[in-house]
Amino acid sequence: TQLLEQSPQFLSIQEGENLTVYCNSSSVFSSLQWYRQEPGEGPVLLVTVVTGGEVKKLKRLTFQFGDARKDSSLHITAAQPGDTGLYLCAGAGSGGGADGLTFGKGTHLIIQP
Amino acid sequence: ETGVTQTPRHLVMGMTNKKSLKCEQHLGHNAMYWYKQSAKKPLELMFVYSLEERVENNSVPSRFSPECPNSSHLFLHLHTLQPEDSALYLCASSQSMADRGGGYTFGSGTRLTVV
Numbered sequence: 046t047q048l049l050e051q052s053p054q055f056l057s058i059q060e061g062e063n064l065t066v067y068c069n070s071s072s073v074f075s076s077l078q079w080y081r082q083e084p085g086e087g088p089v090l091l092v093t094v095v096t097g098g099e100v101k102k103l104k105r106l107t108f109q110f111g112d113a114r115k116d117s118s119l120h121i122t123a124a125q126p127g128d129t130g131l132y133l134c135a136g137a138g139s140g141g142g143a144d145g146l147t148f149g150k151g152t153h154l155i156i157q158p
Numbered sequence: 159e160t161g162v163t164q165t166p167r168h169l170v171m172g173m174t175n176k177k178s179l180k181c182e183q184h185l186g187h188n189a190m191y192w193y194k195q196s197a198k199k200p201l202e203l204m205f206v207y208s209l210e211e212r213v214e215n216n217s218v219p220s221r222f223s224p225e226c227p228n229s230s231h232l233f234l235h236l237h238t239l240q241p242e243d244s245a246l247y248l249c250a251s252s253q254s255m256a257d258r259g260g261g262y263t264f265g266s267g268t269r270l271t272v273v
Contacts (some may be wrong), residue, residue, distance in 0.1 A: 078261050086266050087164075088264050135262075142256040149200055
């Protein structure tokens with residue numbers, strides 16, 4: 046069974062600060078995705094990383110896939126209140142997709158004005 | 159309307175009731191999924207449909223019964239549920255089951271409370 050551990054579970058910081066959240070596993074994934082979920086809504090895809098060592102940037106968000114494709118990190122620079130939400134990482138196995146995506150429990154992020 | 163639409167948004171049902179959750183996607187995607195989201199747990203995959211055929215039943219109790227009449231619609235029929243089945247039920251779609259690089263598009267979910 047593939048598991049994804051996210052840390053920290055909860056994070057509350059002031060507007061303007063930087064932060065990093067982590068997604069770790071002992072399993073190798075063919076790709077890894079990050080989603081943000083706001084209260085009362087479904088998760089929304091932010092990014093997909095596929096190649097080991099890959100770095101992708103989305104405005105103030107920087108995503109990195111570990112060299113061994115077992116872990117990933119999300120770094121937010123100068124956090125804003127609009128960044129508040131539940132951040133989920135999800136990994137795709139190497140099979141045909143019948144196993145769907147494996148999700149972590151998420152990091153609850155609160156950015157205080 | 160675009161994206162993935164789920165109805166109802168909220169549902170309260172007794173343990174002896176029968177109800178159905180509906181999901182509709184207008185993205186031309188070939189794969190659709192039901193996930194259960196409970197507090198302090200990762201999203202749990204319940205069912206996978208590819209080209210209207212069920213390809214995965216993740217040891218889900220028979221009180222949950224999925225139906226996919228066509229590639230745009232997905233239902234989850236509920237009967238004799240237990241209070242521990244209370245959760246947010248999310249529907250998602252993707253271009254195809256095998257290609258997950260494009261990610262899933264989720265609906266807003268149905269918040270189910272079993273009393």
